[in-house]
Amino acid sequence: MSLPAANPYAGHYQSPPAPGAAPATGQGAAEPSRLPGLRRFAGRSKPSGPEQQRLARLQTPTHRPYRISVTSIKGGVGKTTTSAMLGLTFGRHREDRTIVVDANPHAGTLADRLLGERVMPTVRDLVSAEQRMRAVNGRGLTEPAQIHQYLGQTDRLMVAASEQNPEISESFDEEDYRRTQDILARAFDIIITDSGTGMKHSGMRGTLAVTDRLIVVAAPRFDAARRAVKTLDEVYAQGYPELVKDAVVVITMDTPKAVGINFDTLVQYFQRLCTTVVQIPYDRLLYAGGTIDxxxxxxxxxxxxxxxxxxxxxxxTTGSPAV
Structure with missing residues (x-):
């Protein structure tokens, strides 16, 4: 079986153009600079043993845009923190392009956590620009620099902010999210979506329809564990049993230690439902809720x-093409 076609935009990463500057063309696009996370080894020996193996795994190339969805029907369990830190980790240690997308229809905070509070374009602005450009050229936004104008950036990670007006955001439906994913797949190799808590919202259907790997976030509390299970049930009920089977449950420690619940029992319980359970240790800076450094x-x-x-x-390298 032949591999899916490579991303045609590979090797053409560019920062957003300065205000008033003309978008660059693919012929003159700048070559990507090396990542800070890889530069740090310059002039000294590279890591060896398990650390080197972990970096080699982390830097596995993608053969097509790969989409990861981070979700939970319970708020306050570290879903946005997980999305942000996962994106920053890929951005720090990989040479290709990663973006995190805020798909929360209720004024999501992903951009605030990564960029600080600021006025910036949103996914709705991106989709509107695509529609305008498609009316002009019949193809939409075809150059990465055109797409980047509607995004934010921190380090080597790009950020697509959510609409902050709840009335407008709620109307951003399944078709809009599919269109957003289609646009971003032209310019990025890894697309991480920070989903909202509303599993019934049509935008969630658009997200799940193109997801390659699902992350369900839980906290070490009985209520959070139950809602994580409910999240998996909802994904299954919407017709995605394979996403449930291959899901990763991420248990984020929002306190220094679990209280009133046996952590090992919790892990074993989730392992019966899906493939993998990962524990993220408590970090006071992350759970202060400010901009992540x-x-x-x-x-x-x-x-x-x-x-x-x-x-x-x-x-x-093994995922089947998304729909």
């Missing part, structure tokens, strides 16, 4: 997210 996150927590990213990257 990757380099100030504890080494243990960064390492846990590297393990999660490596696990996901193991599937980059």
């Amino acid at each position: 990757y380099d100030r996150v504890s080494a243990d927590t960064r390492g846990a997210y590297m393990d999660l990213a490596s696990l996901l990257a193991d599937g980059f």
Whole structure:
């Protein structure tokens, strides 16, 4: 069986153009700079043993745009934090292009966590620009620089913000989310979607329809565990049993230790439902809720997210094409 066609935009990463600058063409696109996470080994020996193996797994190339959805029907369990840290981890340690998308229809905070509070374009602006351009050229936004104008950037990670007006955001439906994913697949190799808590919202159907790997986030509490199970049930009920079987449950420690629940029992329970369970240790800076500074996150927590990213990257060469 032949591999899916490679992303035609590979090797053409560019930062958003300066205000008033003309979008660059594919012929003159700048070559990607090396990642800070890879530059740090310059002039000294590279890591060896297990660390080198983990980096090699994390840097597994994609053969097509790969889509990861992070979800939970319960808020406050670390879903947005997980999306942000996973994106930052891929961005820090890979040479290709990663984007995180805020698909929360209720004024999501992903862009705030990564970029700080600011006025910036949203996914609705991106889709509107696609429609305008398609009316002009019949093809839509075809150059990465055109797409980047509607995104934010931190380090090597790009960010697509959600609409902050709830009335407008609620009307962003399944077709809009499919269109968003289609646009981003022209310019990015890894697309991470921070989904909302409303599993019945039509936008969630659009997200699940193109998902390659599902992450369900839980916290070490009885209510959070039950809602994580309910999330898996809802995904199954919507017709995606394979996503449930291959799902990764991420248990985020939002306190230094679990209280009133046996953590090992919790892990074993989720392992009966899906493939993998990953624990993310408590980090006080992350759970303060402010803008995330990757380099100030504890080494243990960064390492846990590297393990999660490596696990996901193991599937980059074997995943079947998304619908």
